[in-house]
Amino acid sequence: MILVTGGAGYIGSHYVRYERDRGSEVLVLDDLRLGHRAAIDDSPLLIGDLNNAAVVDLAFRTYTIESVVHFAAYTSVPESVAHPDRYYGNNVVPLIHLLDSMVRHNVRNIVFSSSCATYGDPQYIPIDEQHPQAPVSPYGESKRVCEGMLQAYGRAYGVRYASLRYFNASGAHPFAAIGESHEPETHLIPIVLQAALGKRDKVVVYGADYPTPDGSCVRDYIHVCDLAEAHALALDRLRSGVDRGEYNLGSETGSSVLEVIAACRRITGRRITVEMGPRRPGDPPQLVAASKKARTELGWRPSHPDLDEIVATAWKWETNRRY
Numbered sequence: 441m442i443l444v445t446g447g448a449g450y451i452g453s454h455y456v457r458y459e460r461d462r463g464s465e466v467l468v469l470d471d472l473r474l475g476h477r478a479a480i481d482d483s484p485l486l487i488g489d490l491n492n493a494a495v496v497d498l499a500f501r502t503y504t505i506e507s508v509v510h511f512a513a514y515t516s517v518p519e520s521v522a523h524p525d526r527y528y529g530n531n532v533v534p535l536i537h538l539l540d541s542m543v544r545h546n547v548r549n550i551v552f553s554s555s556c557a558t559y560g561d562p563q564y565i566p567i568d569e570q571h572p573q574a575p576v577s578p579y580g581e582s583k584r585v586c587e588g589m590l591q592a593y594g595r596a597y598g599v600r601y602a603s604l605r606y607f608n609a610s611g612a613h614p615f616a617a618i619g620e621s622h623e624p625e626t627h628l629i630p631i632v633l634q635a636a637l638g639k640r641d642k643v644v645v646y647g648a649d650y651p652t653p654d655g656s657c658v659r660d661y662i663h664v665c666d667l668a669e670a671h672a673l674a675l676d677r678l679r680s681g682v683d684r685g686e687y688n689l690g691s692e693t694g695s696s697v698l699e700v701i702a703a704c705r706r707i708t709g710r711r712i713t714v715e716m717g718p719r720r721p722g723d724p725p726q727l728v729a730a731s732k733k734a735r736t737e738l739g740w741r742p743s744h745p746d747l748d749e750i751v752a753t754a755w756k757w758e759t760n761r762r763y
C-alpha cells in the first residue's frame with residue numbers, strides 16, 4: 441500500500457486517482473486543513489496532522505505501507521515570506537516524522553514534492569537539475585532543506601528517494617470530477633477563469649515591464665495529470681532499486697501571463713477584464729524547465745503539453761466544481 445500524504449489536495453488527489461486507475465492500493469493521510477474529502481472519493485483516508493509523530497507512526501503500525509509519496513505542505517511563496525515559522529514548521533517537521541517512521545518500519549521508498557522555487561532567481565533558462573539551488577523565499581528554502589534531509593537519510597539509513605521539482609501545476613483531470621480548489625486561490629489559471637465566470641471583477645497582471653517578449657512574467661505550466669504520472673514512474677524506478685533522483689517536471693515551454701489570459705479568452709469565449717499592476721517582490725521574469733532528465737531516466741512524456749488543452753480542462757472543472 442502506498443501512503444499518500446496530502447492526497448486530498450490538488451496534485452495529491454490526481455496522483456491518488458492515477459494510482460487507483462492502475463490498480464494500486466493507496467492510503468491517504470491528510471488532516472483536510474486545505475484538502476477535500478470529495479477529491480478522493482472513497483479512497484481510504486486517515487485524518488491526521490503530520491506534525492504529530494504518533495499519528496504518522498500509527499499509519500505505519502496499522503497498515504502495510506510499502507512506499508510513501510509526500511505531497512502535504514503549505515505552498516504559498518508570499519505567505520512564507522510573511523510567516524516563515526509556518527513554512528519551516530509544516531513543510532520540514534512532517535518529513536522528519538515520516539522518515540523516522542519509514543526507518544523504524546523498514547519502508548525504503550519515498551517520492552517528494554519539491555519545487556522550482558528551490559532554484560531561486562534563475563542564472564540561465566531553461567533550468568536544468570544542475571542549476572544552483574539558491575531559494576529566495578522561506579517556502580523554497582523549506583523544500584531545499586527537505587531535499588537535504590532526504591539525501592542525509594539516504595546516506596545514513598538507505599532510504600531511496602526521488603525529489604520532483606515541479607514548475608507550475610495546472611489543469612484538471614479531463615474526465616474525473618477533480619480539480620484545483622485552493623482558498624484563497626493564488627494560481628493564475630483558476631483566477632483568470634473565475635474572472636471569466638464573473639466570480640472576480642478583474643485579473644491584475646503584476647508587472648508589464650519585465651525583460652520578456654510582452655513584458656509580463658513567463659512561467660512553465662505543466663498539467664496535473666502529467667505530474668501524477670511522473671510520481672508513479674519515479675516510484676517504479678525506486679522500487680526497481682535505484683536509490684535516488686532529482687527531476688525537474690515542466691513542459692519546457694514558457695507562457696507569459698498575457699498569453700495565459702489570451703488562452704483563457706480563447707477557450708471560454710468570455711470577456712475578462714485585465715488591470716496592469718506593479719511588479720511583486722521575488723517574482724523572477726522567467727521560469728522554464730529543462731525536463732530532459734525526467735524524460736530520459738523516467739521515460740516521462742507529458743500527454744497534455746498544450747496550454748489551450750490545460751486551460752480547457754481547468755475550465756471544464758471550474759464550470760462544474762464539486763468542492
Ligand SMILES: NC(=O)c1ccc[n+]([C@@H]2O[C@H](COP(=O)([O-])OP(=O)(O)OC[C@H]3O[C@@H](n4cnc5c(N)ncnc54)[C@H](O)[C@@H]3O)[C@@H](O)[C@H]2O)c1
Nearest residue numbers: 446448449450451470471473474475489490512513553609
Ligand atoms: N501547486 C503547484 O503549482 C506546486 C508547484 C511546486 C510544488 N508544489 C508542491 O506540491 C505539493 C502539493 O501541492 P498542492 O497544490 O496540491 O497543495 P494543496 O494545498 O492543494 O494540498 C496540500 C494537502 O496537504 C494537506 N496538509 C497540509 N499540511 C498538512 C499536515 N500538517 N497534516 C496533514 N495534511 C496536511 C492539506 O490538507 C492538503 O490536502 C506541495 O508540497 C507543494 O509544495 C506545488
